[in-house]
Amino acid sequence: MKDAWEQEYVEYVTARLPALRRLACLLCGDEHRADDIVQDAITKLYVHWDKARAATNLDAYVRTVLVRTFVDEKRLAWSRVRLFASAPDRPNRVDIGVDDRTAVRAALSGLPARQQAVLVLRFLYDLRVAEVSEILGCSEGTVKSQTYHGLATLRQVLGDRSNAMAWTE
Template identity: 55%
Template sequence: MPDGSDDEYLAYVHGRTAELRRTAYLLCGDTHQADDFVQETLTKLYARWPRIGRVENVDAYVHTMLVRVFLDDRRRGWWKVRLTTGHTDRAAATGDPSDRPVVRAALARLPARQQAVLVLRYLCDKPVREVAELLRCSEGTVKSQTSHGLTRLRDILGPDHREPAVAASWERS
């Protein structure tokens, strides 16, 4: 466990930044916004770092912070300014490259919590229990949000995208 020193913080950040950026990108689909989410998360972590020794699983704690930053961003109203052009770097995405823009657009149309659950479950390959801990909800909530999210994705994508290229990557139990 970390002792709360700046050196320990820097070592932790250097070792985890790439994974945090990947998770943030999978949540939001934009590299610049993902960087903002990671920066906000790491800033909050630095403020709490002296007390981090009391945390049993630092990685889970930080991932929870990152997901909370993402969900808080999605809760902001119309007043939030977006300075992006819509062009994103898709280097962190997985699956068939031709499906990425379609799936990303469909994910963006889901409520933030369903989007977070699907990204954490299927793109970050986290088990139901861990997603429930990250989102601070019950495993049943994760399962129902997964079910509702997948149903909504199927509706958004339509029958043309129920082929193995997209459907197989999303239909895990």
């Protein structure tokens, strides 16, 4: 019985790995660290597999586990606390000359983890405010505020470059 339970877990996770790695990469911008996040998230998933496999939308459940692993409650503590975490709390001023992807990644990684998650989920995964609030376990108002803060900082850091990106279709 136990074997079947575990087999089901292994099959599910193996099939979902590419998607999970992609999401983790988009969140943290570092493939190495992304693998650590996925590893941690799927370990948590194993611990809660009883509950997870009964979820009506298992993919959404796993995504939530992964995003929350990335955000890590501790980074909600004061910005100074974040100095030890790998995501610095300061906007990274971006040099002119690097390509857009490097520039945006540098700017994004300067945001608090939760703002990064909100921007990635809303604008790369095209999730609605309500869905993001579910994933992060916060109010829709907080998602809006994090979006506002995050975009304002990106604008500030990326300056004209990002305006050009926004207007070239």
